[in-house]
Amino acid sequence: MTEPLHPNHERVLVPHDGLEVPVTRVHLTDGRTFDRYTTAGPERDEAGGLPALRAPWLAARAERADGLVTQLELARADVVTEEMRYAAAREGCDPELVRSEVAAGRAIIPANVHHSELEPMVIGRAFLVKINANIGTSAVTSDTAGEVEKLDWAVRWGADTVMDLSTGPGIHETREAVLRASPVPIGTVPIYQALEKVNGRAEDLSWEVYLETVLEQCAQGVDYMTVHAGVLLRHVPLTVERVTGIVSRGGSIMAGWCLAHHEENFLYSHFDELCEVLAAHDVSFSLGDGLRPGSLADAGDAAQLAELRTLGELTRRARERGVQVMVEGPGHVPLDRVPEQVHLAHDWCDGAPFYTLGPLATDVAPGYDHITSAIGAATIAQHGTAMLCYVTPKEHLGLPDRDDVRTGVVTYKLAAHVADVAKGHPGARAWDDELSRARFEFRWHDQFALSLDPPLAQAYHDATLPAEAAKTAHFCSMCGPKFCSMRISQDVREAFREKSEEFLALGATVYVEDEAGDPAPSGARLS
């Protein structure tokens, strides 16, 4: 349906343990191939729908699973589900690792039983770092077809999950279209739709309106929901002296409700009922950080940490009821304080997967906040954050367009990969090495094909050296042929290899003797 990102890319289904798991296979110009994790999804049918990959698994399980519904319940019962095997095959790991991490609550597989089109994936610190992109209509923009296009676009560049943050009219229809078209988990923030139902008046919200909304979304197949149940009445005064108050939409709505009614947050007081609903459909919680810091000044303050303590309590309550849980995090955090954010979250929330928005490591660069946040994101993921919510260049300023979404997704893919490499994740570095070898050997087309954004890499090369001959030339535009360090370096290598015996002899005289203390020809000495 959609063109691959590069002519030498191919979507291949790899047989694995009775399943067929997709990869992006990169065909290299020397005849080898390199397989990469893919999110892009299969071809659609003529009506725009996806194959119902999970339908037979779900049907079979309904007959034999003894009432166990959620991946957490099944994992605890030592059942290795098809979803676990599928996710493990994508990760290149043992399905038992997926099962045990899910059972321990350190990983989740967001997979609503009504989202049969899903290609399952796993979110947890033992696995590849994932990224989320946001889409959604607003009161004045976008339509259903437009949202499906946005979904395709984000997933094409590598979004592992997509949150539909629609507001305004037609939310139900838009979400239905998005879910039926999505091979990746879809998240929502149900309070947005609930607020529409009460005409935008936060004080008119109620548990009943909210529950109705959640039931509707569960039945459609939403895979995870952000719930701001940790914003308690007693936390609100802690935000009054902040530099940037409450910057989470859901958090501010619930704080406003609490104050208007002088009652405890109904999401908190009805949390156990909410757990029963989510468990019945295997919808995962994404426990929202409604009091996340919106500036460096507010990072790690009393309001944020009080809410995080509450999220720990809610994590335990949800897990007792069989619901999978991840926990959301900031926001804006000075770089030196980034590691403590994830360590506290893991510590207080019993190791639940942490899912952060950035964090931005400075406030002074609006227009560049995909970068200020990628700095924080790479570091927080290096320290164990499981999923990163992307930030686009328009953050704080305006609505992202297609280019902004692409920039945001690719920036977060690179930040996630930086963390995978820094964590020593098995196999992560092989991709860097493959691209670097292509670079050193002047295999330009391979360098483009192996890159995160092949069309952009090629376009930048074409901007200076558009001729096809330049794609095999043993130099590039930066230094030109005379100054090309890599060409000279290859000559050096050739010289060594052709004269290996001579150089071995040299090594025995010039190099080794020198190390032993004799002066080198010029008087050189290693200190």
Next chain:
Amino acid sequence: MTEPLHPNHERVLVPHDGLEVPVTRVHLTDGRTFDRYTTAGPERDEAGGLPALRAPWLAARAERADGLVTQLELARADVVTEEMRYAAAREGCDPELVRSEVAAGRAIIPANVHHSELEPMVIGRAFLVKINANIGTSAVTSDTAGEVEKLDWAVRWGADTVMDLSTGPGIHETREAVLRASPVPIGTVPIYQALEKVNGRAEDLSWEVYLETVLEQCAQGVDYMTVHAGVLLRHVPLTVERVTGIVSRGGSIMAGWCLAHHEENFLYSHFDELCEVLAAHDVSFSLGDGLRPGSLADAGDAAQLAELRTLGELTRRARERGVQVMVEGPGHVPLDRVPEQVHLAHDWCDGAPFYTLGPLATDVAPGYDHITSAIGAATIAQHGTAMLCYVTPKEHLGLPDRDDVRTGVVTYKLAAHVADVAKGHPGARAWDDELSRARFEFRWHDQFALSLDPPLAQAYHDATLPAEAAKTAHFCSMCGPKFCSMRISQDVREAFREKSEEFLALGATVYVEDEAGDPAPSGARLS
């Protein structure tokens, strides 16, 4: 001469200790002002020249400095020079801190005695992190006027130093124009011009040709020079099995020369003579890392570390001869191994300021290497790197245009500021807080004026909400008026402040009693 970046910016000279030191004064809409460090330089005269700020200082010193020329020699003799006082005033610190750091070799003030137009600045880990941008002609592109334009452009966006990496014809004339037009230190790599003199044949290079080139550049006023004296004959075999060999141009040229002649690098064997020349003009060494890793795979390998050991030896030899020294670093490094790079450099090179290119924290994102490198740069600067050489989006792919230079400089300014904040540098966070307050109070024009790239921030806002009324509206395009968390949050704040007594009473019942163990209205409990 050039328009300020925002209509509410003003270049102001602040009287300080008998000197007048420039700042960018940001006029805020509430009548206050916020002063920021500025690199942009004074107005030019009609011939395009700058005032010779340092001429009287240098003249007076020639009469009384007792043969001491370099800032290092003067600092050791307990002289606080005008350059130290000027740099201290820009930093907002005690001039004695600058003197003592320079005396200890932990900081340098690159300031050739023939560059009288310079506004002095200091590079060292005790000071604000600095950034460098590169300009330069190539064999086929650019002219002298074009290079001065590039200089102005880079300095306008905040480059603290500029390296002129020109190759091809007219190098001398281009550099002369750049120096006379530059308020920031200018660095060069003399081997490039020397290579032009021998028609690009590395094997025809000689100490004599090189020395002639250095003398010419010293007399013109070049403030610091990259010298690849650490690439020793015995190091070259260590690069043969690398994934990306030798990626430094200067490093590969010297390695090629060593192999062609089977002799030690003449920059190393004549290093003491070179020191005498640089000392006579107070030109600082930037000891080049000719064997820096060009891929994650080669980071911290035997070749890189052997050269770094040699750079330590050279640092000590240069300092003994009164020459200021900084040491260059990589390149490409996995994020978890970034801190060790700066720690080793400080340890082996006796605390000399470290000056790194990035490093890139992954190899897989050509087209986004300003970002992959900003991630490494922020972290390495957080751990003590004093100056960061910028990387543009075209790195590895093509020649940067004006937009790429702007993107690269602003990206590196934000990375440097991330590090300043993370290091707890005095006053650094005040800028973030000022901008965040403007954001929370919907002072859009102040948010733009305080940002690193005001025109871009405003353009992004205009793209969604172009009307002037939107610049004072108490919401933005992301959430719209109904969902605006910051508006709701301000309402919450108002509610609290208006009813402070009532809330104090509430605190005594709902909040405090709950903390003490009584059930909150909803049964809420802090865990």
